[in-house]
Amino acid sequence: MGRIVLENTTKSFGDVQVIPPLNLTIEDGEFAVFVGPSGCGKSTLLRMIAGLEDLTSGKIVIDDKDVTEVPPAQRGLAMVFQSYALYPHMTVRKNIGFPLRMEKMSQSEIDAKVDAAAKSLNLVDYLDRKPGQLSGGQRQRVAIGRAIVRDPSAFLFDEPLSNLDAALRVGMRLEISEMHQRMKTTMIYVTHDQVEAMTMADKIVVLQAGVIEQVGSPLDLYHKPRNIFVAGFIGSPKMNIFSGEEAAKFDAHSVGIRPEHLDVSTEGGIWKGTVGVAEHLGSDTFIHVHDTGLGDMFTVRISGDIAVTHGDTIYLTPHEGRMHRFDAQGMRIE
Amino acid sequence: MSDRRIPRLLQTPAVVLLLIWMLVPLSMTLYFSFIRYVLNSLRRPEWTKPSIENWRGFGNYEFVLNSKDFLLAIQNSLLIVCSILFLTVILGVLIAVLINKAFPGQGIVRVLLISPFFVMPAVNAVLWINMILDPVLGLQGVAVEGINGLLDALRMTPVIGNFFGMWPELQPISFRATQTSAWAVIIMVTWQWTPFAVLIFMTSLQSEDQQQKEAAILDGASTWSQFRFLTLPHLGRPIAIVVMIQAIFHLSLYAEIEIVSRGNGNKNLPYLIGEFANNNIGAASATGIFAVILANIVAIFLLRMVGKTLME
Ligand SMILES: Nc1ncnc2c1ncn2[C@@H]1O[C@H](COP(=O)(O)OP(=O)(O)O)[C@@H](O)[C@H]1O
Ligand SMILES: [Mg+2]
Numbered sequence: 108m109g110r111i112v113l114e115n116t117t118k119s120f121g122d123v124q125v126i127p128p129l130n131l132t133i134e135d136g137e138f139a140v141f142v143g144p145s146g147c148g149k150s151t152l153l154r155m156i157a158g159l160e161d162l163t164s165g166k167i168v169i170d171d172k173d174v175t176e177v178p179p180a181q182r183g184l185a186m187v188f189q190s191y192a193l194y195p196h197m198t199v200r201k202n203i204g205f206p207l208r209m210e211k212m213s214q215s216e217i218d219a220k221v222d223a224a225a226k227s228l229n230l231v232d233y234l235d236r237k238p239g240q241l242s243g244g245q246r247q248r249v250a251i252g253r254a255i256v257r258d259p260s261a262f263l264f265d266e267p268l269s270n271l272d273a274a275l276r277v278g279m280r281l282e283i284s285e286m287h288q289r290m291k292t293t294m295i296y297v298t299h300d301q302v303e304a305m306t307m308a309d310k311i312v313v314l315q316a317g318v319i320e321q322v323g324s325p326l327d328l329y330h331k332p333r334n335i336f337v338a339g340f341i342g343s344p345k346m347n348i349f350s351g352e353e354a355a356k357f358d359a360h361s362v363g364i365r366p367e368h369l370d371v372s373t374e375g376g377i378w379k380g381t382v383g384v385a386e387h388l389g390s391d392t393f394i395h396v397h398d399t400g401l402g403d404m405f406t407v408r409i410s411g412d413i414a415v416t417h418g419d420t421i422y423l424t425p426h427e428g429r430m431h432r433f434d435a436q437g438m439r440i441e
Numbered sequence: 442m443s444d445r446r447i448p449r450l451l452q453t454p455a456v457v458l459l460l461i462w463m464l465v466p467l468s469m470t471l472y473f474s475f476i477r478y479v480l481n482s483l484r485r486p487e488w489t490k491p492s493i494e495n496w497r498g499f500g501n502y503e504f505v506l507n508s509k510d511f512l513l514a515i516q517n518s519l520l521i522v523c524s525i526l527f528l529t530v531i532l533g534v535l536i537a538v539l540i541n542k543a544f545p546g547q548g549i550v551r552v553l554l555i556s557p558f559f560v561m562p563a564v565n566a567v568l569w570i571n572m573i574l575d576p577v578l579g580l581q582g583v584a585v586e587g588i589n590g591l592l593d594a595l596r597m598t599p600v601i602g603n604f605f606g607m608w609p610e611l612q613p614i615s616f617r618a619t620q621t622s623a624w625a626v627i628i629m630v631t632w633q634w635t636p637f638a639v640l641i642f643m644t645s646l647q648s649e650d651q652q653q654k655e656a657a658i659l660d661g662a663s664t665w666s667q668f669r670f671l672t673l674p675h676l677g678r679p680i681a682i683v684v685m686i687q688a689i690f691h692l693s694l695y696a697e698i699e700i701v702s703r704g705n706g707n708k709n710l711p712y713l714i715g716e717f718a719n720n721n722i723g724a725a726s727a728t729g730i731f732a733v734i735l736a737n738i739v740a741i742f743l744l745r746m747v748g749k750t751l752m753e
Contacts, residue, residue, distance in 0.1 A: 159658070
């Protein structure tokens with residue numbers, strides 16, 4: 108079990124309110140991702156759930172039990188930190204077994220659980236090493252192992268992959284997703300990387316300055332961003348957004364169109380521009396288009412390749428029904 | 442000249458100076474310890490000049506080993522050094538952990554805590570032995586007298602008087618007596634050197650990783666377990682440093698011993714060297730070599746012990 112409910116929780120550091128009143132429900136077994144720019148309060152929110160930060164007001168309910176005043180260890184949650192926070196003087200075996208040792212579990216039981224966790228995380232050969240003798244990816248695994256053995260009702264991850272190199276990050280991302288599929292335990296995962304959010308989450312919570320901008324499945328957020336912030340934050344490359352006269356033609360204050368929802372032609376289309384840089388990824392090509400008269404540069408994503416060079420004239424046409432319209436407050440118009 | 446040789450060349454004077462600085466006294470001590478060399482001798486005036494002709498082999502060493510104070514001096518040196526190390530490390534860790542948390546007046550408390558370290562050793566000894574530990578005039582005497590006075594008054598009162606009648610009269614301890622003077626030295630040096638330990642441990646505590654602590658809290662570690670499994674291992678190296686430096690310093694304690702008891706029943710090796718050096722430089726040098734050997738044994742032994750117990 109692991110249903111986590113935040114009710115009107117707020118957090119202030121001194122006079123600065125980092126989290127304004129916030130309501131959120133994370134269902135049992137869900138993989139929830141908190142995503143938002145750096146400094147928006149993701150870690151603070153996660154630490155409040157873990158019990159490492161006191162709430163300024165409001166309450167936190169886990170499995171119908173108010174845990175606002177319950178000490179961290181008794182909330183049944185396990186956390187994986189960005190810096191791994193392994194105990195440097197203990198071997199991997201002792202690190203993973205530490206929470207069990209604190210529960211006063213018998214040594215034989217501890218050994219059995221540690222061995223099982225080590226096997227599932229490919230750490231068997233490293234059990235007698237100290238954290239200082241491990242690579243970044245192995246340390247991350249040890250941190251996850253230490254969380255797994257506790258058999259928690261929910262896992263909390265705070266940017267667990269941001270210290271790893273790109274290739275490892277993709278691998279670990281898959282492993283964590285795999286782990287979630289297998290264990291079906293609630294997971295809350297904090298990241299500033301929208302790709303991680305999109306690929307892993309059942310439910311994405313987009314935060315900005317401590318305020319929830321939108322909650323929804325990855326595809327919800329992709330297809331129906333509630334406002335301009337979410338529209339610009341989710342999706343890669345970023346959505347093209349323009350406003351002013353051209354937007355008024357569509358009865359909106361601003362209009363957004365994703366790079367992959369534009370057709371490109373050298374003969375004719377709605378908007379005309381000049382080709383800037385073209386990034387060829389093989390499978391896809393990103394073309395940066397200038398001088399469209401729509402404000403900023405446009406990015407277009409087409410699959411395969413196209414024979415255009417720098418300075419060519421190009422015409423863009425948006426796909427039918429793929430435009431996102433926003434009012435003066437930046438909210439979506441249906 | 443290549444790029445590497447310039448720095449080497451520039452380092453050379455410092456290295457040479459250090460070598461001379463260490464090697465000259467050590468070799469002179471070694472040399473003196475193998476010859477007959479006294480400051481004053483009417484009978485054998487030729488012994489008053491250091492010369493290879495007065496070669497005595499291990500004679501000085503034998504003489505020192507057989508002198509009645511030698512074993513006592515070694516025992517005393519070890520007792521004093523080990524007790525001081527034990528007390529300063531424990532007190533140092535406790536105080537450092539205590540004042541590491543933020544509290545009002547922290548700055549002043551820290552300065553006050555460090556201040557004993559700035560008192561000169563001789564002054565420290567005079568203050569302690571005369572003003573605090575003296576059985577009559579010192580704080581100890583006054584306190585014992587006060588408590589005895591109170592007990593007397595209580596014995597006079599009806600009913601409970603019988604109960605206090607069974608309590609013994611308190612006797613002040615004379616720290617100048619032969620058995621207790623070592624303890625006077627231990628107390629005063631501990632007082633003076635605990636700040637040093639606190640200072641080193643405090644710096645180390647400030648570099649402790651807070652996320653590890655938080656991870657431990659989530660893992661269900663009590664305050665004691667956090668201290669035992671995270672803080673104490675983290676302090677392992679600073680403790681080794683404190684032990685090492687203090688062992689070197691306290692093996693050569695002199696002023697305190699001189700002031701407390703003039704060495705009566707409480708000599709350590711340096712004091713014994715001092716006594717021999719009044720006339721017999723050869724014996725003093727041999728004792729000095731024994732002291733060097735002892736210092737090395739103590740250092741190696743202590744470091745092993747500290748390393749084993751803390752690093753799991
Ligand atoms: N202990 C603290 N004291 C004061 N301000 C803090 C503290 N912790 C975080 N903050 C502030 O709260 C805001 C949110 O921080 P954080 O939750 O770490 O952001 P994120 O994890 O989203 O990058 C930041 O502006 C940060 O400066
Ligand atoms: Mg953060």
